[in-house]
Amino acid sequence: MAGPSIDALGQFSLTTGLGPIGRALNFTNSNEAMLAAAVIIVVLFAIGLKAKALVPGRIQALVEVLYEFVHRMCVDTIGEEGKRFFPLVFTIFSFILLGNLIGLFPYFFAFTSHIAVTLALALFVFVFSTGVGFYTHGFGFLKFFVPEGVPGWLLPLLIPIEIISYLSRPVSLSVRLFANMTAGHVMWEVFAGFMLLLTAGLGVFGAIASIVPLGLNVALAALELLVAGLQAYVFAILTCLYLHDAVHMH
Amino acid sequence: MDPHSAALLAKDIGAGLATIGVAGAGVGIGNLFGSFVSSVGRNPAARDAMFRDVLLGFALTEAVALYALVIALVILFAAS
Numbered sequence: 001m002a003g004p005s006i007d008a009l010g011q012f013s014l015t016t017g018l019g020p021i022g023r024a025l026n027f028t029n030s031n032e033a034m035l036a037a038a039v040i041i042v043v044l045f046a047i048g049l050k051a052k053a054l055v056p057g058r059i060q061a062l063v064e065v066l067y068e069f070v071h072r073m074c075v076d077t078i079g080e081e082g083k084r085f086f087p088l089v090f091t092i093f094s095f096i097l098l099g100n101l102i103g104l105f106p107y108f109f110a111f112t113s114h115i116a117v118t119l120a121l122a123l124f125v126f127v128f129s130t131g132v133g134f135y136t137h138g139f140g141f142l143k144f145f146v147p148e149g150v151p152g153w154l155l156p157l158l159i160p161i162e163i164i165s166y167l168s169r170p171v172s173l174s175v176r177l178f179a180n181m182t183a184g185h186v187m188w189e190v191f192a193g194f195m196l197l198l199t200a201g202l203g204v205f206g207a208i209a210s211i212v213p214l215g216l217n218v219a220l221a222a223l224e225l226l227v228a229g230l231q232a233y234v235f236a237i238l239t240c241l242y243l244h245d246a247v248h249m250h
Numbered sequence: 251m252d253p254h255s256a257a258l259l260a261k262d263i264g265a266g267l268a269t270i271g272v273a274g275a276g277v278g279i280g281n282l283f284g285s286f287v288s289s290v291g292r293n294p295a296a297r298d299a300m301f302r303d304v305l306l307g308f309a310l311t312e313a314v315a316l317y318a319l320v321i322a323l324v325i326l327f328a329a330s
Binding site for chain 1: 305306308309310312313316317319320323327
């Protein structure tokens with residue numbers, strides 16, 4: 001194709017970060033973003049909790065709102081036992097939230113737009129919640145796959161369905177986050193590509209007309225900000241739901 | 251038509267067909283927010299409590315549309 005073309009997925013390609021050290025260690029720009037997300041959370045909390053003021057300042061208020069939001073989510077969803085799992089859920093939530101938000105900035109890398117990263121997170125949640133189930137109930141946890149109040153002749157049909165739906169949890173959990181982030185960034189890339197195509201095709205008139213895709217991109221930025229928070233929330237609350245299933249068996 | 255361009259054409263048609271699945275998510279999201287609006291009309295006090303569940307339902311429904319999108323992207327870019 002002549003002139004500029006839309007390379008929708010090129011923005012997700014991995015390069016090495018941190019110069020020669022990164023090349024030696026295979027330290028990618030994705031790892032850089034992960035490290036940045038982790039460092040930002042820790043620094044934010046270190047600053048926010050240093051003052052311990054009765055009337056919180058801005059950063060302390062932000063930190064407290066985040067903490068209480070996730071804490072309430074844990075206790076509401078899992079029950080009293082949720083307090084034990086709060087550190088895990090909070091870590092997952094803040095890591096994904098920061099990863100999504102970092103990815104929104106131009107020239108920054110959204111590590112949650114890689115299925116490898118989200119699948120690793122989802123598999124950890126899956127294995128952990130299954131482990132919690134067996135730890136809490138022993139082999140009685142297998143009763144989770146037997147629905148209650150169902151006539152016996154239906155069980156040979158329902159048990160495989162329950163097992164399949166249980167095993168598909170990590171897939172849906174990881175694909176949801178990955179697809180949301182990828183789709184948002186691809187839409188941005190496509191509309192930005194329209195601007196180049198318009199300018200190349202129609203000259204000055206095209207440059208003026210490309211205000212339309214630019215405006216769409218600005219609107220998309222607002223939507224992506226919503227999606228970034230929402231997907232972190234959804235991942236965290238589904239983690240809570242799975243842990244609830246593991247602890248309470250229903 | 252030579253086989254190579256026929257394959258490219260089939261690829262584009264397949265990706266287009268894969269996006270039909272988004273229609274279901276459109277119905278789902280419309281249904282979700284329609285029910286939300288009508289139930290807020292009946293009981294405006296419960297708006298905030300319901301809106302959290304609506305957001306969760308929205309994200310779950312939207313994910314279904316994105317599965318279709320992923321299939322389309324895989325057809326277009328990943329499978330050769």
